[in-house]
Amino acid sequence: MDFHGNYRMLIAGEMVDADRSLDVNNPASGRPFAAAPDCSAEQLDAAVDAAARAFRTWRHVPLKKRQAMLLRAADVLADNVDALARLFTQEQGRPIEGARSEIMTGVAWLRAYAQIDVPVQTIDKGDGQWIEVSHVPLGVVCAISPWNFPVNLSIWKIAPALAAGNTMVLKPSPFTPLCMLKIGELLRDIFPAGVLNIISGGDELGPLMTAHPGFAKISFTGSTATGKRVMESAAQDLKRLTLELGGNDAAIVMPDVDLDDVAPKIFMGAFFNTAQICIATKRLYIHDAIYDALKDRLSKLARMIKVGDGAEQGTVLGPIQNKRQFERVMALIDDARAQGLSLIEGAPVPENGGYFVPVTLVDNPPEDSRVVQEEAFGPILPLLRFSHVDEVVARANDSEYGLAGAVWSADVAQAVAIAKRLETGTVWINQNLKMRPDTPFAGHKQSGFGIENGLEGMLEYMAPQAIYVPKPQA
Incomplete structure (x- = not known):
């Protein structure tokens, strides 16, 4: 794959251009070195529609088969880590070894979510019925990831959401869209068309997404100020929310x-x-x-x-x-x-x-x-x-x-x-910055709410469902 130029969005299983583009700067020079598509409102609608259509069948794909696709995705990213790391450094600025480490951390998260089981509980109190409590996917997820960890924090959303049976439209930051656009191209043939859609655009695209009625949930990582605006937008139709916001640690x-x-x-x-x-x-x-x-x-x-x-x-x-x-x-x-x-x-x-x-x-x-x-x-x-x-x-x-x-x-x-x-x-x-895919991560106060990582993070992309079943009369 060519990792330079020709950056396109993944919508409905196809690599798509846009009528407009955004310059992407190398922060080490302050000058543009590439351009990314600037998604239109119509293309956003198409991505949400594709995800909604894909959800109808994806939700019924057995968990183990969904997880097998996550493992394939992890292998593809690992095979391309060096080229992705070079591109990462150009758009994000972090030294190559740190860029490579982030991509391999994303690989580890994909592999971890390929191992998590979602429990089903059966309750029998001897009152003439039994109750099955399970968890079902929410639907189409709106994911918005930041520029400081553009790959890893995108995969923090992709892995649990898709494993849980949801479909997704992901928008990386307009400052760092390129690695995720290339990852969309790499993963195009791994997931069924529409399951994962990756679009890019400027500051006006985020509000269009958070207000879009086709999303069941928003997963946002960014500043507290922006998180409050996301929450306000989501309130219009009671979208579920996960907000990982600022900190002054x-x-x-x-x-x-x-x-x-x-x-x-x-x-x-x-x-x-x-x-x-x-x-x-x-x-x-x-x-x-x-x-x-x-x-x-x-x-x-x-x-x-x-x-x-x-x-x-x-x-x-x-x-x-x-x-x-x-x-x-x-x-x-x-x-x-x-x-x-x-x-x-x-x-x-x-x-x-x-x-x-x-x-x-x-x-x-x-x-x-x-x-x-x-x-x-x-x-x-x-x-x-x-x-x-x-x-x-x-x-x-x-x-x-x-x-x-x-x-x-x-x-x-x-x-x-x-x-x-x-x-x-x-x-x-006596340590710092240690994170594990099997350990819940959540903010208190105005650092956000909702949970990422671990089984608890996966359940954020699901809703409990209790089915009451009467026992046959003797």
């Missing part, structure tokens, strides 16, 4: 840690993917006793890490993915400077028109400063002093978000006790 570092061991782990937990991760550490609370020592180690790492074009050897952190987000991150840094905060800047970055931001640490800013209160989604990290556990737990929980967090301590029992007090859906102990 806190990590707490206790004074008993081995600083040389944890500093690199904490650093990458904050800055991997240039900190464009909803579950990255975005507020780092450090005990007074080790604050200066850990700050010095993190500062040294910031000066050592190469920030640059992800296609270049030795690059660890790539650019911010798009100009809009680049400007937002730079505005936060400018505000911190204007407020007189102490900034520690890492290694110099290329000045070639790409969306590069140096790793930036902020030395103990006020709790009410923008850099603490807002989710940066870029390589700027506030370091915050604390003295007592009760104090730091209260500060960590004082947020509208509740997605993830971390606790670092040599005393694992103490760390677990602190973790249980944090108001987040996921907490890591």
